[in-house]
Amino acid sequence: MIEIKKVGKHYGHFQVLSDCTTAVAQGEVVVVCGPSGSGKSTLIKCVNGLEPFQSGDIVVDGTSLAAPGIDLPRLRARVGMVFQHFELFPHMSIMENLSIAQRKVLGRSADEARERGLKLLDRVGLRTQAEKYPGQLSGGQQQRVAIARALAMDPICMLFDEPTSALDPEMINEVLDVMVELARDGMTMMCVTHEMGFARRVAHRVIFMDQGRIVEDAAKEDFFGTPRSERAQLFLSKILRH
């Protein structure tokens, strides 16, 4: 589904990503972790072309991002993305947030978009909030809306960029529950997160990044059992101490 081949990216002399290679198969859930500044967010943003890269290639469902003249809006419409800071559109009601891209990008009618939107709000447990505005919801609720907004486009895979790190602790679980359910329904997911509990429960593979490189790319059992690299061992020992 997603193939990342020898991707490299630099700002001037600063190498952000070097020689990153991995793949996410259909239905697979891959968690990307690593210390801050390791390039994990940048890597995931390369997958839908929000960040350009200078070398290598990323192929999503047969579409190469490095190909000249690639239709980025078309690709992005098929790849859902959830951001750290939710990024709901504050001037639109929850329902408008869910339907704007369905109507403008997929050409659905207002009624179709609304119906699909309500179904997804139901799924994330927020149907009653459809007419409210983002500023009237809690962080956890906003992030669940953001997930519903991405799902409304019927994406072939979902990218999560630290979806719980801007949330108050008591709201993290409501978001993770939605993500777990999504994973169990067979959605292809690539998640940048430090939630190792989530990784243990639903991830198939864990990728560990450090200084712009993929240091470890292993099945979940192997990663948590016996991480091979010293950096990954150190990282795990630090975040799993409590």
Next chain:
Amino acid sequence: MGYHWNWSVFLQPTAAGDGSYLGWLLTGLQWTVSLSLAAWLIALASGTLVGVLRTVPNRWLAGLATAWVELFRNIPLLVQLFIWYFVLPELLPQRLGDAYKQSDPLVQQFLAAMVCLGLFTSARVAEQVRAGIGSLPPGQKNAGLALGLTLPQTYRHVMLPMAFRLILPPLTSEFLNIFKNSAVATTIGLIELSRQAQQLVDYTAQPYEAFIAVTLLYVLINLTVMILMRRLEHRVRVPGFVGGGQ
């Protein structure tokens, strides 16, 4: 002071025999308001376009927009007006220039003042629009793009609606400025409000009454603008948005 106050001067028939002096002031008010509104439409449309272009990734377009802003912002308004009125008609192709110069002087004055004020103000509107876009969280653009919206769609549906809400107060000042700046049109002879006040003084020798009346009319215009803009702010405020009120 031996000044002889005479407020009834406004009701007297004019020396030119075209109604009352109050009628002159009201004609001036009409020209001031229509000139300012027409110029504001130009300023808002071109200023929004230029402000947006200053924020796009394309370096050529952004450079062009910067040049626009610097050009109209850095030449004094009065000089710009003289260029539009006296110089540019000479640069038109012969036939077009002749046709223009043979048209009603009032039309020439109005067009020159409208374009001049509109473009001058567009540079200022562009700066506000750019600032508004710049103060949005950077993730908003990415969120629009990530949903498959094109960059123009993202500007139209995601970024500009919020940017305009943020810059409504400074835009109100620009809107007020355009009414005040429209008084420069008096220098090319357009019979707008301050011109009519000057005429009234020439004909009646009652400067205090004339300028007090004109001042009140400008105040009236600006109060109306402020009330309308306040209502607009109230109407478009975003529920639950910090700074937007509840």
